[in-house]
Amino acid sequence: MKQAIVNLTLPIVTDKIDDILAAYPLYEYRQVYAVPELRQKLTAYVLARLPVVYVTMDSSAACEMTSTGHCYSSEQHAQIHQLIHQGIDALLGRPEVWQRCQGRERVETEPVPSSWFG
Template sequence: MEKQLFNITLPIVSEEIENILLNYPEYPYQQAFSSTGLRPDLLAYVLSRIPNKFIVLEGTESLANLPISLPYTSKQRLDIEYYIHLGISDILPIYHQINGDMRPTHNLKLYYLFSS
């Protein structure tokens, strides 16, 4: 029987990014981190800095049908929020550089990480 591996941290981080971005102005933040913009980069940024949890499902089992309760501590949730805010401030200058906005950027090294 075929088994599939699922990252169950991914939907939690995705939802938290969505919630946090609602508190930022439409421009430039929500626009830059739209689902077709830099959102995948922000998601990868955060997931690469926190412990991820995985589940293995067999055959016809569906992740949507499982009652998954992730016991994240308050510190782990704060870490997720911290890395989202940090990622926004680190990645946004790249957006401005790519789109021709000549404002000074403070972290161009990420451009090389995401562009290669």
């Protein structure tokens, strides 16, 4: 039988991100993270700070997996929850995020003369 390496962490993180953003009190956060690029950055932020769990299994069984939440303890689930909130705050603190979310286009700023040249 053909074996496949399955990342169990990614579906957990993406499900938690969806749940948290759906319940987030500020609509602007949900609107910003509706942009796929920013959602990917948030996912990458969380995944970079977690131990990733992989398993090797039969490739047909890998497609049938529905629940992978048992791979982490309740403390680790709380950590994932905290990392998602930290990621939301960290990514929204960057000015380029706000520029992209306004109309989903990059906002051009006016050229400002530099005082460096005198």
